[in-house]
Amino acid sequence: MRVDLEDVTVAISGKDIVHAASLTVESGSVVGLIGPNGSGKSTLLRTLYRAVRPRKGTVLVDGIDVHALSAREAARTVAVMLQDPQTDFDLTVHELVLLGRAPHRASFGRDSADDLRIVDDAMRRVGVTSLADRMVATLSGGQRQRVMLARALAQQAPVLVLDEPSNHLDIRHQLELMTIVRGLGCTVIAALHDLNLALQYCDRVVVLVDGRILADGPPDAVLTGDVIRTAFAVEARLLGEREDPVLAFRALSDRRTLTAPSRTRTERDIRP
Amino acid sequence: MSSTSLTAVRPGRRLERRTAAICTVLAIALVALTVLSCAVGVVAVTPVQAAQTIIGHLLPGMPWMSDGSLTPLQDQAVWHFRLPRALLAGFAGAGLALAGALMQVTVRNPLAEPYILGVSSGASVGAVAVIVWGSAAVGGLSLNIAAFIGAVLACACVAVMAQKDGALSPTRMILAGVALGTLFSAITSYLTISTDAQNVVGVLFFLLGSVSAATMSSLIGPAIALACGVIVASFLARSLNALMTGDESATSLGVNPTRLRALLLILASLLTGTVVSVAGGIGFVGLVIPHIARIAVGADHRRMLPLTVLGGAVFLMLADLLARTVAAPTEIPLGILTAFVGAPFFLWLMRRNGADRAGFGR
Numbered sequence: 050m051r052v053d054l055e056d057v058t059v060a061i062s063g064k065d066i067v068h069a070a071s072l073t074v075e076s077g078s079v080v081g082l083i084g085p086n087g088s089g090k091s092t093l094l095r096t097l098y099r100a101v102r103p104r105k106g107t108v109l110v111d112g113i114d115v116h117a118l119s120a121r122e123a124a125r126t127v128a129v130m131l132q133d134p135q136t137d138f139d140l141t142v143h144e145l146v147l148l149g150r151a152p153h154r155a156s157f158g159r160d161s162a163d164d165l166r167i168v169d170d171a172m173r174r175v176g177v178t179s180l181a182d183r184m185v186a187t188l189s190g191g192q193r194q195r196v197m198l199a200r201a202l203a204q205q206a207p208v209l210v211l212d213e214p215s216n217h218l219d220i221r222h223q224l225e226l227m228t229i230v231r232g233l234g235c236t237v238i239a240a241l242h243d244l245n246l247a248l249q250y251c252d253r254v255v256v257l258v259d260g261r262i263l264a265d266g267p268p269d270a271v272l273t274g275d276v277i278r279t280a281f282a283v284e285a286r287l288l289g290e291r292e293d294p295v296l297a298f299r300a301l302s303d304r305r306t307l308t309a310p311s312r313t314r315t316e317r318d319i320r321p
Numbered sequence: 322m323s324s325t326s327l328t329a330v331r332p333g334r335r336l337e338r339r340t341a342a343i344c345t346v347l348a349i350a351l352v353a354l355t356v357l358s359c360a361v362g363v364v365a366v367t368p369v370q371a372a373q374t375i376i377g378h379l380l381p382g383m384p385w386m387s388d389g390s391l392t393p394l395q396d397q398a399v400w401h402f403r404l405p406r407a408l409l410a411g412f413a414g415a416g417l418a419l420a421g422a423l424m425q426v427t428v429r430n431p432l433a434e435p436y437i438l439g440v441s442s443g444a445s446v447g448a449v450a451v452i453v454w455g456s457a458a459v460g461g462l463s464l465n466i467a468a469f470i471g472a473v474l475a476c477a478c479v480a481v482m483a484q485k486d487g488a489l490s491p492t493r494m495i496l497a498g499v500a501l502g503t504l505f506s507a508i509t510s511y512l513t514i515s516t517d518a519q520n521v522v523g524v525l526f527f528l529l530g531s532v533s534a535a536t537m538s539s540l541i542g543p544a545i546a547l548a549c550g551v552i553v554a555s556f557l558a559r560s561l562n563a564l565m566t567g568d569e570s571a572t573s574l575g576v577n578p579t580r581l582r583a584l585l586l587i588l589a590s591l592l593t594g595t596v597v598s599v600a601g602g603i604g605f606v607g608l609v610i611p612h613i614a615r616i617a618v619g620a621d622h623r624r625m626l627p628l629t630v631l632g633g634a635v636f637l638m639l640a641d642l643l644a645r646t647v648a649a650p651t652e653i654p655l656g657i658l659t660a661f662v663g664a665p666f667f668l669w670l671m672r673r674n675g676a677d678r679a680g681f682g683r
Contacts, residue, residue, distance in 0.1 A: 100568075119575075121575035124573060124574050127573075138425070148559075151559050
């Protein structure tokens with residue numbers, strides 16, 4: 050399903066975090082959202098799964114405003130892999146993944162055979178089947194991330210939102226995650242920190258700086274030294290072969306002219 | 322990745338079976354305790370006679386009701402004193418435990434209990450006002466009604482204070498509840514200290530909780546609230562599981578956290594208010610029974626809620642039976658007994674390995 054964000058402005062406690070951002074994600078494509086910390090990536094994504102309502106603008110999935118849908122309809126349309134489940138009362142991995150079926154079922158009753166098969170499938174795909182009986186709180190950060198992906202997969206929504214999915218993951222699981230996500234065939238929007246993952250796996254990359262879209266296009270056209278310098282204030286060079294490019298980063302060289310720390314002022318400085 | 326299996330993995334099945342087994346045992350215990358409670362007291366009644374009396378009142382035309390095998394005194398003791406009391410203990414235990422479980426997930430805090438939102442301190446103000454000033458001074462309200470109004474008002478105050486920008490935040494709910502609870506307690510304390518000495522015992526009895534004043538009509542409120550609570554909660558079980566994983570996560574699963582929280586708040590205050598207004602501030606049940614249920618069958622509400630309701634009822638009926646018998650003919654207030662029996666049991670349970678599975682190791 051096609052996703053359109055039109056002129057989306059989001060305010061959090063009265064302050065605009067995202068300013069009139071517009072972007073289109075074609076059905077079945079994978080779009081990477083990149084930008085420095087605090088640039089508004091997560092906030093923009095949160096409008097998609099309705100954790101926040103835009104102050105202005107619309108969020109359309111398949112031409113329908115997600116904020117006009119019922120909560121359950123929206124959850125059947127957009128699934129999200131959240132950063133970390135916060136549970137004071139712990140669930141098992143299997144129970145947590147089963148929650149992905151909640152939008153499809155009434156709030157009571159037993160789990161259907163279908164649900165169990167879908168959950169089983171999602172867990173096997175992500176490789177957390179052997180963790181099924183473990184309590185979520187006892188897992189490592191990376192394992193927890195994968196369980197959250199399994200839950201999002203079990204939700205079987207046509208649009209998948211990933212908020213920094215590669216956090217805590219070792220390199221193998223980072224690549225595996227992106228491969229799984231690519232292979233789903235659903236529309237994917239992912240906030241990514243790793244620009245090389247964006248370069249390697251995304252159909253398009255959108256750069257967000259201070260809540261404004263700076264660049265939008267195919268990865269090799271967007272992830273240039275100029276754009277990266279403007280967005281992240283680092284030097285970037287493209288290495289590797291043409292068909293398998295890799296970005297290397299270095300701190301900006303003109304950063305040596307840092308201001309000296311100011312001396313502590315004490316009352317001894319007072320001169321009559 | 323693991324090998325393909327034809328059957329879906331089903332780790333929950335073992336716990337489901339355990340839930341069914343424990344619930345069956347608790348249901349049998351509930352019936353046994355009801356009969357036993359009706360057979361214990363000053364007027365000698367055998368358990369068989371107690372059962373006969375109860376059945377005889379429920380079903381017409383039982384031979385033993387008219388053949389003289391039961392004296393009118395026995396009939397009176399069982400039907401008008403012991404049965405309402407046992408049932409009130411059951412309803413109160415079930416209601417408070419359910420309210421506790423709902424509050425714990427509402428504010429996502431293991432320390433939450435039915436009274437955390439100031440419901441009992443609100444009820445106390447109402448009840449103590451009637452005890453101290455007399456019913457006429459507060460518009461002719463009975464103690465029970467005044468207590469219920471106090472409970473509902475306290476809860477409404479907390480909801481108003483915790484609500485901001487259309488959202489009910491758990492932290493604000495807890496803090497507003499604690500702050501308002503302290504305020505109401507201060508009012509109760511002032512009323513208590515400034516009244517005649519003879520009233521103090523009555524106040525204390527209410528604050529500690531007791532089911533000794535139970536009549537058949539006093540059961541109506543808690544019974545209706547419990548029925549509503551059980552039905553609504555069972556329909557909400559999956560949404561409660563979703564809420565447990567955080568607001569943002571719940572939203573992404575199609576659950577509106579604020580709307581659900583508001584509903585839970587109403588449900589919990591109704592359950593607590595109706596119980597407190599007739600049985601006073603019985604502590605401990607609402608905090609501990611939900612945790613025991615989680616230790617036994619895990620945190621999934623579809624399993625832990627039935628256990629919580631039945632477990633709460635059994636626990637309080639047992640506590641009341643002990644309250645009447647251990648120091649007979651003197652009666653120990655129920656609140657004291659629940660803590661005396663419950664605290665050591667819970668501490669023992671908490672230190673076992675099974676508790677770590679329920680998240681106690683963190």
